Amino acid sequence: METESYIDLSDMTFEDEGAAEAQMLVKVGEIYRYEDLGAITSHVYNGNIVLLDITSIANDDLTMKRVSAELRNVVRDVNGDVAGVSKNLIMITPTGVRIDRNKIRGGF
Amino acid sequence: METESYIDLSDMTFEDEGAAEAQMLVKVGEIYRYEDLGAITSHVYNGNIVLLDITSIANDDLTMKRVSAELRNVVRDVNGDVAGVSKNLIMITPTGVRIDRNKIRGGF
Numbered sequence: 076m077e078t079e080s081y082i083d084l085s086d087m088t089f090e091d092e093g094a095a096e097a098q099m100l101v102k103v104g105e106i107y108r109y110e111d112l113g114a115i116t117s118h119v120y121n122g123n124i125v126l127l128d129i130t131s132i133a134n135d136d137l138t139m140k141r142v143s144a145e146l147r148n149v150v151r152d153v154n155g156d157v158a159g160v161s162k163n164l165i166m167i168t169p170t171g172v173r174i175d176r177n178k179i180r181g182g183f
Numbered sequence: 184m185e186t187e188s189y190i191d192l193s194d195m196t197f198e199d200e201g202a203a204e205a206q207m208l209v210k211v212g213e214i215y216r217y218e219d220l221g222a223i224t225s226h227v228y229n230g231n232i233v234l235l236d237i238t239s240i241a242n243d244d245l246t247m248k249r250v251s252a253e254l255r256n257v258v259r260d261v262n263g264d265v266a267g268v269s270k271n272l273i274m275i276t277p278t279g280v281r282i283d284r285n286k287i288r289g290g291f
Binding site: 104 | 232282
């Protein structure tokens with residue numbers, strides 16, 4: 076039903092709040108070496124999601140191993156989640172955000 | 184014999200809460216035709232993030248135009264956000280979640 080006989084105050088409030096202060100940010104980033112990781116995980120500790128392009132380190136087994144171990148530590152700390160979501164893309168989520176392992180395909 | 188002098192309640196609580204009820208889910212999905220969109224946007228209306236692979240429709244200008252318009256409508260409705268985050272990957276976020284347009288590069 077399209078017509079509403081009242082003013083939806085909750086909607087208006089959301090518009091205002093959203094522009095000024097989002098509750099959570101999605102940051103998109105790239106990692107070139109293990110040492111970049113601190114700057115990335117700090118966003119997760121701050122309650123934000125990071126979508127991380129690992130193309131630069133994908134063929135470096137040792138770095139990948141260290142990065143994976145550290146990311147698993149961080150999400151265990153904050154009760155977040157980490158998963159590969161696409162080729163060379165890892166998502167790291169903060170407290171309370173889970174990555175669903177079941178892919179939506181077409182109509183689902 | 185392994186003994187612990189206390190039970191870590193905070194840890195146990197986090198584990199329980201996380202497994203049972205995440206506050207937000209990230210769903211990863213693919214779209215093959217415009218008609219798939221309803222199932223995808225319903226996740227956003229339900230307060231979840233969708234990372235959407237648009238490879239199958241990327242070269243279909245008309246479908247891309249319709250999908251983009253509909254996604255913009257949805258995120259305007261819920262005060263969420265939509266942005267391309269990687270080649271052929273669009274992220275759609277629910278109320279209160281914004282996608283930062285500044286990419287984290289290495290140490291930032």
